[in-house]
Amino acid sequence: MFSIKNHKWKNWSETVMSNPESIRHPKNLQEIIALVGTCRQSGKRIRVVGAGHSFTPLVATGEVLVSLDRLSGIDCVDRKNNLVTVWAGTTLKDLGKLLFQEGYAMENLGDINVQTIAGAISTGTHGTGIDFGSISTQVTMLTIITASGELMEISADKNAAFFHAALVSLGMLGIIVKVQLRVIPAHQLYCETSKMSLDVCLERLEEMKHNRHFEFFYFPYTGTVQVKQMNSTGDNRLQDRKASVFNKLVMENGLFWVMSKMCLMQPRLTKSVSHLSAFGIPNSVEAGDSHTIYATPRLVKFYEMEYSIPQECMADALRDVQHVLEKKKFHVHFPIECRYVKGDDIWLSPAYRRDSAYIAVHMFKGMEFQPYFDAMEEVFQYYDGRPHWGKMHTMTAERLKKAYPKYPDFVGVRNQLDSDGMFMNDYLKRLF
Numbered sequence: 001m002f003s004i005k006n007h008k009w010k011n012w013s014e015t016v017m018s019n020p021e022s023i024r025h026p027k028n029l030q031e032i033i034a035l036v037g038t039c040r041q042s043g044k045r046i047r048v049v050g051a052g053h054s055f056t057p058l059v060a061t062g063e064v065l066v067s068l069d070r071l072s073g074i075d076c077v078d079r080k081n082n083l084v085t086v087w088a089g090t091t092l093k094d095l096g097k098l099l100f101q102e103g104y105a106m107e108n109l110g111d112i113n114v115q116t117i118a119g120a121i122s123t124g125t126h127g128t129g130i131d132f133g134s135i136s137t138q139v140t141m142l143t144i145i146t147a148s149g150e151l152m153e154i155s156a157d158k159n160a161a162f163f164h165a166a167l168v169s170l171g172m173l174g175i176i177v178k179v180q181l182r183v184i185p186a187h188q189l190y191c192e193t194s195k196m197s198l199d200v201c202l203e204r205l206e207e208m209k210h211n212r213h214f215e216f217f218y219f220p221y222t223g224t225v226q227v228k229q230m231n232s233t234g235d236n237r238l239q240d241r242k243a244s245v246f247n248k249l250v251m252e253n254g255l256f257w258v259m260s261k262m263c264l265m266q267p268r269l270t271k272s273v274s275h276l277s278a279f280g281i282p283n284s285v286e287a288g289d290s291h292t293i294y295a296t297p298r299l300v301k302f303y304e305m306e307y308s309i310p311q312e313c314m315a316d317a318l319r320d321v322q323h324v325l326e327k328k329k330f331h332v333h334f335p336i337e338c339r340y341v342k343g344d345d346i347w348l349s350p351a352y353r354r355d356s357a358y359i360a361v362h363m364f365k366g367m368e369f370q371p372y373f374d375a376m377e378e379v380f381q382y383y384d385g386r387p388h389w390g391k392m393h394t395m396t397a398e399r400l401k402k403a404y405p406k407y408p409d410f411v412g413v414r415n416q417l418d419s420d421g422m423f424m425n426d427y428l429k430r431l432f
């Protein structure tokens, strides 16, 4: 979660800090509409914050910062069509529990669940699985409050011209207040984690990517990966089998934090630490209701960059990543995360009209990351990469225009809905 102390706002990774003139927590739609009206009259700009889990300065503002943390929970359930409408400030963790109580689940999720639903979809947050798009592809309608104070429903049928722009919009089109989601019946997942050599993993990619969910983590300098394969248990309800709390909290977080601190003090230890972490990859099985399986607690803070590239380039790109990393000898011990996302039709989605592989690189907070990220970004851009909007990148407006064919159309919709740029900040002005 983000933090606010003495009117100073910080995101989770503490890569972005700002001093909003005021921080507002409206309790209902009337309060939001009134706030937008006041800001319009006084020429103030607004940024909306979710859980502050983006690494980029998307919500940085010296003007008005709005949090919808008081607008949370389910608004209504349409059982005939399997649609559930939720308030925009609902966290994915709460959403999972609430849907489960209604007998439903999301079809896919990312690897943490503390984001808000509006924040997650606004940057194209995704999980993994070749048959699943980002969370935005599960959205069937958005209700937003525009710069003119209008409460507008946007879907494939209502205000349809805005729909593909609004599904990933970085908060630039207005304040999302409700999100209608297509949901599926509650189900259980079975997750197998195993150690494998990088060579075998890359040879078997075409086979393994057909798991319902498949991802792998490459441990720098080791030739070893951790593979996660997740599948539905179908009608066979398994007894809940949790990965041990010891593994998740002590090994994956506590011990990793201690080793990361050692790397911060002695960066040349990173290679050994990566080897030690790869050595400790468990062969384990976890099963349970889907909303309890996707997410892992992330207590060790880091910086992150993630790019989407064409799906078929995963193996070649990862070989290049490995080659550059070893040649330049970057001090890095965080594993490199590799996932799959189905292509979609959302204008600012990194997976726009292309089935995608996503590769994410991380660096422990406080360690030098820029040379490493720059080198990796060069690799990703060679493969026509598009950056995750919530993670670090150095793309400029010119380059974004080339990477996102619908960039001009998005800007057209933004000009139509917010011609004065009420929902922009300096960072977004540079990019759009």
Ligand SMILES: Cc1cc2nc3c(=O)[nH]c(=O)nc-3n(C[C@H](O)[C@H](O)[C@H](O)COP(=O)(O)OP(=O)(O)OC[C@H]3O[C@@H](n4cnc5c(N)ncnc54)[C@H](O)[C@@H]3O)c2cc1C
Pocket (backbone or CB within 6 Å): 012, 013, 047, 048, 049, 050, 051, 052, 053, 054, 055, 058, 059, 068, 088, 089, 109, 110, 111, 112, 114, 115, 116, 117, 118, 119, 120, 121, 122, 123, 124, 125, 126, 127, 169, 170, 171, 172, 174, 175, 176, 177, 298, 388, 389, 390, 391
């Ligand atoms: C530890 C960690 C793990 C992560 N794991 C993943 C992962 O597995 N997959 C992945 O794809 N990403 C991942 N991310 C990135 C993260 O999912 C995105 O950055 C996401 O957007 C954060 O959601 P948030 O609720 O914190 O939104 P914020 O970061 O607060 O805001 C993100 C954007 O949403 C906008 N916004 C928020 N609420 C509203 C609203 N009501 N109306 C309009 N605009 C709004 C903001 O203005 C901003 O532009 C991870 C990040 C961290 C720190």
